[in-house]
Amino acid sequence: MFGFLKKTLKKIIKPEKEKKIKKEKKEIKEKKIFVKKISEKELERFKLELIKANVSFEIAEKIVEKLKEVDKGNVKKILENILFDLLKQEKFDFVKFVKDKIKKQGFGIVVFFGFNGSGKTSTIAKLGYLLKKQKINVVFAAADTFRAAAIEQISKYGENLNIKVIKHNYGSDPAAVVFDAKKHIQAVGGIVLADTAGRLHADKNLMEELKKIIRVNKPDYRILVLDSLTGNDILEQIDKFSNIGFDGIILTKIDVNEKGGAIISVKQKTDKPILFLTTGQNYRDLEEFDSKKIIKRLLD
Ligand SMILES: Nc1nc2c(ncn2[C@@H]2O[C@H](COP(=O)(O)OP(=O)(O)OP(=O)(O)O)[C@@H](O)[C@H]2O)c(=O)[nH]1
Ligand SMILES: [Mg+2]
Known part of the structure; x- marks a missing residue:
């Protein structure tokens, strides 16, 4: 459903770093994908992707604000945390x-x-x-x-x-x-x-x-x-x-x-x-x- 989030975030990872990891140790590739500080331009692009995916403008801005705080880390983990925060609700049966x-x-x-x-x-x-x-x-x-x-x-x-x-x-x-x-x-x-x-x-x-x-x-x-x-x-x-x-x-x-x-x-x-x-x-x-x-x- 939201593969796009991961894909887009992957797109804005600095490619040199990823390639380097790939060459050095293949098995690390899946586990550790580092992001460098994401630039303003890249964040704007990401915001547009979110809007295209029917995220409202207001909320897309919020997500991008959260991403601004990210220095480096595991892409999946970062997104998991952001999404968990955005989607949490008390269970109602x-x-x-x-x-x-x-x-x-x-x-x-x-x-x-x-x-x-x-x-x-x-x-x-x-x-x-x-x-x-x-x-x-x-x-x-x-x-x-x-x-x-x-x-x-x-x-x-x-x-x-x-x-x-x-x-x-x-x-x-x-x-x-x-x-x-x-x-x-x-x-x-x-x-x-x-x-x-x-x-x-x-x-x-x-x-x-x-x-x-x-x-x-x-x-x-x-x-x-x-x-x-x-x-x-x-x-x-x-x-x-x-x-x-x-x-x-x-x-x-x-x-x-x-x-x-x-x-x-x-x-x-x-x-x-x-x-x-x-x-x-x-x-x-x-x-x-x-x-x-x-x-x-x-x-x-
Ligand atoms: N693919 C898909 N189509 C859906 C889904 N839910 C509803 N639809 C379709 O959306 C159309 C409208 O569904 P309805 O349940 O009649 O909508 P409604 O809100 O009662 O419509 P009105 O009474 O005219 O206001 C129908 O063709 C449904 O088959 C869904 O989860 N997936
Ligand atoms: Mg009806």
């Missing part, structure tokens, strides 16, 4: 959270929201699949009553996964759809995963509508779904939805954005945990966020 909620109050409501096309509906299907495997009763609430074919899309997922879908007609009040789903789940026990319509910056009405869904139904957990291909705009999206309030994040399309710079930007922007990454179009393509695993994948 979402499945356990759901199980505990159900144990305690008999049911739970989770609402998903985010920008248009960020991957909300397909992520709900993936989570539905995961939770069902854990023997949890899952119900989908088709509260995107706005976009054409949205109700059909989630109904199809429900049909494939054998998950009940609570739905109303297009144009109806999405808060009422979630309310109905809540009533149902209170009676039978389990978890509601509520889909909502995609929102844009300028969609004042849809933002108000989302506030209403939350106000009326008081969900136990609110998930912001972000597309990892978004680039710099991802920070603005986090700002927009911070006004509404969210508890955790799911980052989608990591398989497409091989460089994965968005993960770094998101972690720097908010303290809220990244719960999962989605890595493809199948129901199984959902990975728990694990910074150690990510760093290993980035650098190995």
Whole structure:
């Protein structure tokens, strides 16, 4: 995913030194790659590479500031430390959270929201699949009553996964759809995963509508779904939805954005945990966020 970081940093190592080590003792090559003080020009180049990899400008600057402090050392170790610092978060076990909620109050409501096309509906299907495997009763609430074919899309997922879908007609009040789903789940026990319509910056009405869904139904957990291909705009999206309030994040399309710079930007922007990454179009393509695993994948 982040091989680019290592590659770029390698590019800006003084080549003479590396060659010398290679000649003298081949086996040392892998273990010890020394960097000399990195020049301003090289750091600028590195910053551009980060931005190209969807790391936001602000965060790219931060990383470069950290690199300025580096005199010499092992490239892998240096990057490992920088990334570890950038990606660390307290572990949050979402499945356990759901199980505990159900144990305690008999049911739970989770609402998903985010920008248009960020991957909300397909992520709900993936989570539905995961939770069902854990023997949890899952119900989908088709509260995107706005976009054409949205109700059909989630109904199809429900049909494939054998998950009940609570739905109303297009144009109806999405808060009422979630309310109905809540009533149902209170009676039978389990978890509601509520889909909502995609929102844009300028969609004042849809933002108000989302506030209403939350106000009326008081969900136990609110998930912001972000597309990892978004680039710099991802920070603005986090700002927009911070006004509404969210508890955790799911980052989608990591398989497409091989460089994965968005993960770094998101972690720097908010303290809220990244719960999962989605890595493809199948129901199984959902990975728990694990910074150690990510760093290993980035650098190995
Ligand atoms: N490759 C890949 N594609 C994904 C992933 N997640 C979602 N997609 C695709 O992204 C597109 C949009 O996904 P949806 O789940 O419909 O997104 P949405 O946020 O519900 O979209 P709206 O309801 O229109 O706002 C679909 O074609 C998905 O198959 C992923 O992890 N990897
Ligand atoms: Mg959708």
